[in-house]
Every structure is written in C-alpha cells, then in structure tokens.
Amino acid sequence: MVTTFIIIFAIGVVAGVIGSILGLGGGIIIVPALTLIFDMPMRTAVAASTVSIIATSTGAAVAFLRDRLTNTRVAIWLEMGTATGALTGALVAALVNQRVLFILFGLLLAYSAYNMFRTRKEHSKSEVVPDAISRRLRLGGSYFDKALGHRVDYQVTRTLPGLIIMYFSGAAAGLLGIGAGIFKVPAMDQVMGMPFKASSATSNFMIGVTAASGAVVYFARGDVKPLVAGPVVLGVLLGAILGARLMLRMKAGKIRLFFMPILAYTALEMIYKGVKWW
C-alpha cells in the first residue's frame, strides 16, 4: 500500500510541475497514468484529475501572484466566459453530439498549435495596442521577468474575442471534461497579445474556479476516492509549488517549446476520439 501511495504521489508531483509551468491542469498526465498503471476506472481517474486541477491552480498561484505574473483583472474578466460556458456545457451535455464536438475542438487546437508554431520567432509584443474595453478596464499589466532580468510592461487587446473563446473553452470543459488550460493559454497569448508567461500564470489562476464547480459533481456522485485522490492531490500541490518557482526563472520561448507538442498531441487525440466513435 505504501508503495502504491508513493507512486501515485510521484505521478501527482510530475503533473503538478508540468501543469504549473504550462498553465494546464495536468489531466493529460494523471488520467492516463492512473488508468494505465493502476487499471483504475476512468471515472475515478477523471475525478482525481479534476480535484488535481484545483491543486495545481492553488499551489502555483501563490508564487505567480506575488511576482505579479498573474493578471487578476484579465482573469476575472475572462472567468465570466469560462464560468458561464461551463454552466451551459453541463446543462446541454445530454443534447449535443460529443463526437462532432471532439472533432471541432480538436481542429481548433490543431489550428492554434499551427499558429503558435508559425509565430514562434516573433518575440516582440510591444506593439500591441489596447482596445477600448482593455483601456477602460485597465487590463494592461507589468511584471518583473526573472529570466530576462528586466520588467515587462504589456497591453491587452481583442478583449471581446478573448471572452467569447473563454466561453467556448468553458463549454468544452463542461461537455467533454477536457481543456482546463489548453484553450486558455493560446487565447491569451495569441489572440489577446499577452506575454506567454503572463498567459500561462493567468490561465493557471483561472482553471481552479472552473474545476471547483466540476469537482462538486464528482464528489456528489461519489467518484472522488480519498485513497486515490489524496496522494495525487498532495503530490500535485507540492509539484505545483516547485513548478511555479521553476517557471518564474524560465525563458518564455522555452516554455512555449514545451507547450506546442502538448497542444498538437491533445489536438490529434481529440480528433481521433471523435473519429473513432463514429
């Protein structure tokens, strides 16, 4: 039993480190690890993974907030989209064809992976001009980048398209149980013109709230098994705290380089899921 705990704990640590650096929930690691290594039922794994998202978010956010990497104003603006989207997703889940959605969202992610790859050399975002809403709400921010050794001031633009994307990303989370951060980071980085590190930290901050309302469902159904979720979540908490410290010192370009293959992989996996069930 102790060995099992240690392995589950270690999986959590790895997921926490990776999730906090990339602004993702870490479900991409936890779900396959628990189902493949321990042969656990999908529902137990997904439930543990959903609670872990909250752990990644909460554990890493402390360091990101202190270093002002998290843009709380952007986060609250966008959370309106994710929260209402998740609610809609949960309400209409029975009415929609999941296969079509998997393919649609998969294609969307594939496009954003392609877009991220195409713009990989364009480092400068200094020419971003804030739109009217962004100016009105003072969404721009600044943080001290420990990897660059200087302060980064940035502006935020296309706030309304960003909000709409967040609505659909929330709906995807509610409908398909995926996409904690994988839609959010590209939306902020590529659509709204935010620096990659600020996008990742802000995504990290936001995913906790969406996951919390999802986790309640799993708790109510009794899918959250304490002996599985306990060690995973403890590991994720520790991993997220470590990962956040690492991320603060990493170059944005390097983090993007890690993000792109995960984005491409998730896109392919989703398209495959949709096609397979046809």
Place this chain on the structure above:
Amino acid sequence: MVVGNDPEEKAVHPIELVLARLLRLGSLAAAALLAVGIAVMVLGQTELAPKLITAGLLVLLGTPVLRVVAAAIIFVKERDWHFALFSLVVLCAVAAGIYFGKRG
C-alpha cells in the same frame, strides 16, 4: 508603443497579495489534512483516514470559490464597480453550476 503609463497602474495592487495569502492558507490547510490522512492510513487507521483526506479535498475545493468572494469584496471596497459586477457574475455561474451538478 507603451500606452497607459499612468502612475495608478504602477501602484502596488494589494489584491494580489491578499489573494496570495488566502490561496496559501487554503493549500497549506489542505496539504496538512491530506498528509495526516495518508499517514494515519499507513498506520492502519482505515476508518479515520478517508474522512481526513476528504476534509482536505473539500478545503481545497472551497479555496478558489472563496478566492472569487474575496476578490468581489476587495473590488466593492475599492468602488471598482465593473470588476465587482464581473466577480458577481462568476460567483452566480459557479453557484448555479454547483446547484445543477449536485442534482445530477
């Protein structure tokens, strides 16, 4: 081009520090409950352990929701009505999600 270079924006935003403190408290409390729960399990107290762990998971679950409540209170105090309203929208959506989720 740098827009919005006014001093107000450069000022320290206490909201980050308040939220950071809240999230740290939540994660420490959850981690402590989980760690004790797992330790108790290893020691063979199979009845108490799941309860402690579940308590830890619930503390963790409540932390982000409390974070939105705290942000709403801060925005109201600062008379930042736009963001107070946004926080309220988020809270209502989360509350509705929890309500519908519990009903199955």
